[in-house]
Amino acid sequence: MSSQKKRNFQIEAFKHRVVVDPKYAEKTWKILEHAIHEIYNHNASGLSFEELYRNAYNMVLHKFGEKLYSGLVSTMTLHLKEIAASVDASQGPLFLEELNRKWMEHNKALQMIRDILMYMDRTFIPSTHKTPVHELGLNLWRDNIIHSINIQTRLKDTLLEIVQKERGGEVINKGLMRNIVKMLMDLGPTVYQNDFEKPFLDVSATFYRGESQQFIECCDCGDYLKKAEKRLNEEIERVSHYLDAKSEVKITNVVEKEMIETQMTRLVHMENSGLVNMIVDDKYEDLSRMYNLFRRVPTGLMLIRDVMTSHIRETGKQLVTDPERLKDPVDFVQRLLDEKDKHDKIINLAFNNDKTFQNALNSSFEYFINLNPRSPEFISLFVDDKLRKGLKGVSEEDVEIVLDKVMMLFRYLQEKDVFEKYYKQHLAKRLLSGKSVSEDAERSLILKLKTECGYQFTSKLEGMFTDMKTSQDTMQGFYEAMGPALSDGPTLTVHVLTTGSWPTQSTTTCNLPPEILSVCDKFRTYYLGTHNGRRLTWQTNMGSADIKATFARGQKHELNVSTYQMCVLMLFNNADRLSYKEIEQAVEIPAMELKRCLQSLACAKGKNVLRKEPMSKDIGEDDEFYFNDKFSSKFYKVKIGTVVAQKESEPEKQETRQRVEEDRKPQIEAAIVRIMKARRVLDHNNIVAEVTKQLQSRFLPNPVVIKKRIESLIEREFLERDREDRKLYRYLA
Amino acid sequence: MKKEDTVKLISAEGFEFVIDKNAAMVSQTIRNMLTSPGDFAETEHQEVTFPEISTTILEKICQYFYWSLQYASGKETEFHIEPELTLELMMAANYLHT
Structure with missing residues (x-):
């Protein structure tokens, strides 16, 4: 209350009764003590708050605070002991209800007592550093009820028993549980932790240890995970229903440890239902469940990732080394793409698009694609196939998708220059024979290659387009x-x-x-x-021709043939029958090519415009050839294919390989010179490392080759060895 | 004014002041009297007797309750107190926890 200016100041006589009666304190306390009893006995309705408050006020004012306080403690203790006895006496299931009821009553009484003793709470207690009334009431409750010998263990056991019942599927009184647990929490975090949480966690650990043992013996991996997930959710729900929110982490840790961590290796490798089986069978739900559960334990995801990686590597390795698969390059690449799509989908749907999983997938692909030295060739053949016919009538977006996928495989290649070699060959064939489905698609792919590997990589490819x-x-x-x-x-x-x-x-x-x-x-x-x-x-050798031919019964056909075939066929304009030697003399085509060309003209069933004697699959030096005027076909235009292996034959492969190696030499030298120009002096190992780094976007240079290039550069006086340290090289300007 | 929104304060001399409940509750003590669980006589009858507070002082106190409700939010007005009442008023304030 704010006071006014002091004028005419006059102190009035003290109106409160001055204590004269020596028994005053005793008397006043008796009144209050009686009131406390009445409150505990639910008889408070007749009491005057004002009177009680005034008495307590006066006692404190007249220095009887100590008496009031100690009186309160002893009176309350007395009542609590009675309560303890009554709770203790309650029968079986009524125990918790009785405890809860008494607790409610005590709370209410405590509130009333605190209100009438508020003056003491405000002035006497802070100045004497005593426990405030409310807290005092809780402490006394704790000491006299919860920690009384009979009740303490009984309470703990009852609570745990109820939790166990709920785990077993029984319906329990959640409200009551919540109230009792709330009581423990109100009595302070240590009470909750010591009297409930710790034993609860211990019992849970034992329970789940047993259960996980039992489950793992009789369930397959998917079922086990389902059960574990259910248990985990149950515990989380339990916490939200009637436990302290802080317990959630603790109890989930217990479940995670007992149900997941200790069993996860066994789960992942479980026969017929483990991780590998899930991946093979595309069980997105199970995989997702496994991911989410294992994510909770420290090494869980690592385990999944490792097993997945080794699985992909294993299947990938089988795929790329299976000689059956190597027969059809298009199918081979399609399988790679399918494999990639499959795992992409798994990571996307089940593994939360986890970056580390994507990286693992990529590195696995990189690993096994490069196991097969023919991968670059096959990928190029795949593109060739797509661009020749595969993409006919496919929308632009779909073309892009296919090309992007190809680029993805391309990225995994270590020997990108080998791919370039093959790609160039295949592109040349496509362009010259006019077989490409869409120039847009061709250009789009080249653009992609350019963004991936730079201008250098594609300049020649672009040159080909310009030439066209x-x-x-x-x-x-x-x-x-x-x-x-x-x-x-x-x-x-x-x-x-x-x-x-x-x-x-x-x-x-x-x-x-x-x-x-x-x-x-x-x-x-x-x-x-x-x-x-x-x-x-x-x-x-790269050309083609369309020639018109007239067969028996005036049947006319247009034959689409290679330049070589055209040369041979033209000879039959003037002759009906020619021997191999005669043909060879007339056209002067290299023997290998000529044989191939004759084979396709004479031996292909249904397309043999020539007949040969003797009839056989292969062309011999002494064979004779006739014009086959009985040739017939449903179509006007007939394409005579050349017998060329779509894949390269072994010697061709060697040749390409050699060309690639040759092409690498100047690139390696250029890289060495670039590095040495900048560094001036560098030791051997560092040069090798730097060169590898510079060139890895195109291929993985062989250290032996690098060494040879360095030697060649020393010979040509670009570099010299250091006089003292033979490992060091110097750059000579 | 509804009956249940008011409270009757009675002075030592028996004078009755009927004031708004929320005005009376400016005093923490009166608030407790009216809201404490259990049925104290005060809660039941909605009236409080102060045998140690005189009519003059109780009147001043009631005035203060209303002033406080209106201006406690920091407005610069003064609550006038006659000097001769000061001491008793302060003691009552202590008692009422105002």
């Missing part, structure tokens, strides 16, 4: 210039290919038929007339 384009223009110009002079000769289409951009092929000779030769010469004259100082050579 300029050739078109050149042809247009040629026909415009020549005009009617060419009208009755064969139509010639020339692709002018820049040397270097295209896969180099050893130039093979071939005698073109005179009709063709004359047109070719015209073109040569025209081209060299417009482009000075260039050299043209004919790559007859």
